[in-house]
Amino acid sequence: MQQMTPSGVPIPSNLQGAAIPREESYIENILRLNRGKPGTFYFSFDNAVAGSNTRAVRGVVEAAGRDHVILRELKNNHRFLFPMIYFDYAEFDEELSYFTQTP
Secondary structure (H helix, E strand, O other), X not given: OOXXXXXXXXOOOOOOOOOOOHHHOOHXXXXXXXXXXXXXXXXXXXXXXXXXXXXXXXEEEEEEOOOEEEEEEXXXXXXXXXEHHHEEEEEXXXXXXXXXXXX
């Protein structure tokens, strides 16, 4: 399966998994670049029952798309599919892979 940029342009196979250019540094691309790195991921839900409107997941990114992220919880391998609209932020335990081009 060929990977695509957010604008729908195919990524050449020799560049798949490489660092992303600045104009494509969307959250899902940054999460994708850091698949498998342990971290804590925070989500909040506006219309949830009182007291349960936030969720923190300690795990790793398995996949990320434009509108979702799939996380695997470290303690029990439970998997979550979260819509990105609920994503607040993430804390990683190690250095992140991220690339920006210099002008």
